[in-house]
Amino acid sequence: MNNADNGYDNDGINGIEYIDDVAYDLLEEELRRAAAILDPVPAQLRQIAVEAFALHDLDARLAELTFDSVVDAIPVRGATDVPRMLTFHAGGVTVDVELTAQGLMGQVLPPQTAGIEVLSGPQAGSPLTTDDMGRFTYDEPPAGPFALRLRTGEGVLVTDWVTA
């Protein structure tokens, strides 16, 4: 049996490299214990995830992220500090958002007045209203993940969550 070099090394001849399946499992189990001690899920994060259940909302329509300049745009050579552009879609409504160090700027299309909440978690967000053209600004850069909840003529929309 010549399988010493196929990635399995289970012929036992290569003394120093040979370990059996049980030993692999034990080593993995030991790593699992080490991770639980040295790098566990932080308790406060676990709690945030538990509370996130409040975001489960069957009535709101989801506006999906369809464009994100981080992945969908070609970087401009030498340009630093370019705003991040995001586009969300739900049915006939589009929401364009520009994320900068100063905060958020955006527009709801087709142009319309809409109530907007900037969400940073399961709790209620800061309320904004668009102008007649559907434009809005928010002068605080998100400090963590954010989403927008919009009250439009077509009902409530919530955008996908974005890691700021």
Next chain:
Amino acid sequence: MDRADVGALVQSAVDGDAAAWKALVEGLSPLVWSVVRSHRLSDADAHEVYQTVWFRFAQHLGRIREPEKAGSWLASTARHECLKVLKSLRRLTPTDDPQLLDRVSDDRTPEQSFLDLEEAAAETERIRHLWQEFEELGDRCRQLLRVLMASPPPSYQEVSAALGIAVGSIGPLRQRCLRRLRARLEARGAV
């Protein structure tokens, strides 16, 4: 957490059962965290991605096509968010490497509390050595093992979703990486 229960828990959570949601968080948080950690983000980014993943999951709950594969959905979402963060940071130098060896968690297991101080110190020392050798493995092995060491152990479907590698290659890669780790420990005389 029995993976077979995941589908049923997702269904109950869709129907408004907060306890089912909590069970999902308890059972699958370590997987999400492991995927995030395997991508070596800064602590701040890791915390943010973890939250994004769970916020998205809550929002998409009723829209997930295969509820029994929620673990893979979470792993894959975590991977994509990590890659996005890494991409947006690419022109910056790597940020703070988490000083894991310096912050042993205070959450001691019941077993540990019973060990006398000396034994506990020896155990801590051994775990630190193990972790140090793990951290010094090549990127691919470090990443794979960090995902595999989630608790409960992830399925190979979930590992595949977490790392974008074929299910069939996980077993052989796992063996190779554990073998390397073992060799490092032996070289150190720590086995």
